[in-house]
Amino acid sequence: MEEFIINGGNRLYGSVKLQGAKNSILPILAACAATGSVSLLHNCPKLSDVEAAINILRHIGCKVERRGHTVIVDSSNASGYEIPDGLMREMRSSIIFLGALLSRFGKARVTAPGGCEIGLRPIDLHLSALRSMGVNIAETGGMLECVCNASLHGGHITLNFPSVGATENIMLAAMSAKGETVIVNAAREPEIVDLADYLNKCGVTVTGAGQSIIRIEPSGRFFATEHRIIPDRIVASTLMSGVACAGGRICIKEVEKEHLAPIIPIYEAAGCKISFSEREMTVESFGRPRRVRHLRTMPYPGFPTDSQALFMAVVSKASGTSVISENIFENRFRHVPELNKMGADIRVENCCVAVVEGVRNLHGANVTACDLRGGSALAVAAMGAEGQTVLENIYHIDRGCESFETVFESLGADIRRVQRAGE
16 A cells, blocks of 8 residues: 655645546546447546546447547447446446446446445436436346336436436436437536537537536437547646645646636635636645635535535634535545644534634644545645645545646655555
């Protein structure tokens, strides 16, 4: 197992190019399986989650080649509709392949992600929508057996929550359905728009992406496609958090300003100065962060849940008290005990509200990443802390941040990846 050794106290300076979006490339790779054609995808980040998706594509018979940050997928000879448990568990969002397999083969056999029972709300949203499109679904021993006795058909689907994953699975299944599919209360995230742009290039007609009602009209045939993945707005907020915690001034290249609209005002309220020039964003922060009275995570265009832990690291050093409400996912405060080991003063109330009493200084400690964004938050907090931090379980960070230590080291952070002692 590898870990990060981080010595805090260095301000960050320089420029860095933003990677492609993890949450965009994964559903697009799944869509490649449904086309039966060739897709040329640019700006694909080198992440463990992306490699897991590629492994799934190869397992079902696709040819996949990576050339730097370009991935070429040929799904013309794909024939497998079953994904074994081992591959499903490599990537938490692997359930996104369900809609693609149903679109291509009319059947699918996959494990419920993470071994969960299907009664959990995130899976219910996916499955109830697919059932309304003509899919029969049975669960046996954690395995989802899905088959269309007739063909998939479009329909009018209203989601009771604007779930990103459910919206994507419906869009993928609708690629080959008979008739138009309408999604009401659809997710509006930029990654949904990117998927729609890819599908439109493939020959599907998708309208309304980025709004609450999406319409998908299949054409009956798919075309070879070339597409560039959008930049990763959550990694942008990771870099912003690094500057806010450690101080300094950096330029982030290849950003989409509108994707960061929910994030920028919050960081400005905390004391960051942010400016734009074309597709470059400059972020600077000197001095102690300011408190933010109350931050609530919300579906896009609200403040993203994936940036919640990162911003908590910032206000843990703020002057005053900040309150953060997590409204998207349960158990999203697993990083709190680890931040408290570093001297933060954070208490969680009713599982979904964190009261952050800002402290003047954090200090180094031995801490453990419990998930991707929480692990990234611990790393940026360590950059602004006094002394040395040892961060374990960094494989979580590798799921979504390409060459995390190399990027921050290029900006002046004292961070290195090492093999855990004794292994």
